[in-house]
Amino acid sequence: MNRIGADVKFQDGANVLCDDPAATLGVLAELGFSGILVRTLDEAFPDLDAGRIREFAQEAAAREMFVQVGLGKVNPYMTAEQPRVRALGGGSHAAGMARMVELCAEHGWFEAWTALGGFKKYPGLFCFDRFRTDCTWEEQLDASANYLEVLAPMLRSHGVRLNIETHEEVTSHEILRLIDRIGEDVLGVCFDPANVVLRGETPAAASGRVAPFTHMTHLRDVHLVPTQQGISRFLAPLGTGAIDWSSVLDPLLAHRPGIDLCIEAVGATRAEMPLSPEDPLWRGAHPDLDEEELGVLRRWADDYPSQVVRRERPSVEELRLHRPAQAAQIEFLQTSLSNLRHELAQLQSTVNTKR
Structure with a gap:
């Protein structure tokens, strides 16, 4: 039986659902969740108290909920944009990471999240770190690998694995090459299919490629919508978008049943x-x-307009609406949880039938 948790982003110890990390566990339990992914340990506990x-x-532990944590980014070209970890290490980013890894190991939180970039509110492709102009993406990948090699002995000594998210700036192929270089004992995948x-x-x-190395997930669905600029991706609650979830979960559960x-x-x-995909710069970067x-x-994307006409999908105007953050997040979580439970039950039923 797979336990299901929720990823929660914190800022100065608070989040959209609650203003305290421990109390957040109660909120999630009431919603039906069995665990939490604290996106960044230092943002949930700013002083690492x-x-x-x-x-x-x-x-x-009292609620019998699992805990996973995030330890921030590992791309040296963008860690300066988020200086908290370096400050925790007294000027050393690696020392700040070591402090957090030690805390993770102390509490038995051995699978940790990380990523190689972050979304920026810049126009066009510049919103992705992949298309920075102060360095190439290849240089960023190589610098990230070099830094991960610096961190690897410390991670091994504590038994903590960093799982790189299939984030918006990186391909699954590139993550797999990093794992091959660094070692799967200290590097894995946090799989986000959206x-x-x-x-x-x-x-x-992508699930088929990364499943053998996936130890964490960020599950949500997706709409692809044609726009004047090309195609826009919008996030959607699991089970309400374009993703065929059996094709995503099958390979993942085959390698990691529990x-x-x-x-x-x-x-x-x-x-x-x-x-x-029609932009030569975009194509050349893949x-x-x-x-x-x-x-x-x-x-x-081509099928989306007809789905809107049939009222099977929301219009692009609806997707672009701003909503009350707390209510929208709770609705997203509840819908996703219900649909994921259904998908898992269907897969288990199929397995039982084949037996």
């Missing part, structure tokens, strides 16, 4: 981001691009 973290761990479409990958194919699954919700917006996978994504 050992006592407060211990109280949080004890509350999770992000891989931005890099021209289908969720099903994996703890986490849903990542959005609140006020549906996180519109561009997919630009040497691993599979035209068949890209063709599937194009068909999803």
Whole structure:
């Protein structure tokens, strides 16, 4: 039986659902969740107060909820944009990471989230770190690998694995090459099927590639909508978008039958981001691009207007609406949880029938 948790983003110890990490566990339990992914440990506990973290761990244990944590980004070209971890290390980013890893190991939180970039509110492709102009993406990947090699001995000594998210800036192929270089004992995957479409990958194919190395998830659905600029990706509650969830979950559960699954919700917006397959700059930046996978994504976008006419999908205007963040996030989580439970039950029923 797979336990299901929710990814929660904190800022100064608070989040959209609650103003305290320990109390957040109660909110999630009331919603029916069995665990939490604390997106960034230092944002939930800004001073890494050992006592407060211990109280949080004890509350999770009392509620029999699993805990996963995030440790921030590992791309040296963008870590300066988020200086908290370096400050925690007294000027050393690696020392700040070590402090957090030690706390994770102390409480038995051995699977940790990380990523290689972050979405920026810049026009066009500049919203992705992949298209920075102060360095190439290849230079960023190489610098990230070098830094991960610095962190690897410390991670091994504590038994903590960093799981790189299939975030909006990186392809599944690139993450797999990093794992091959660093070692799967200290590097794995946090699989987000809604992000891989931005890099021209289908969720099903990406799942098949990363499943052997996936130890964490950010599960949510996706709409691909044709716009004047090309294609826009919008996030949707699991089970309400274009993703065929059996094709995503099948390979994942085949490799990790008991994996703890986490849903990542959005609140006020549906996180519109561009997919630009007709842009020569975009195409040139994806040497691993599979035209068949890209063709599937194009068909999803081409089919969307007719689905809106049939009232099967929301219009682009509806998707762009801003909503009350807390209510929207709770609705997103509840819908996703219900549909994920249904998908898991269907898969289990299929397995039992085959037996």
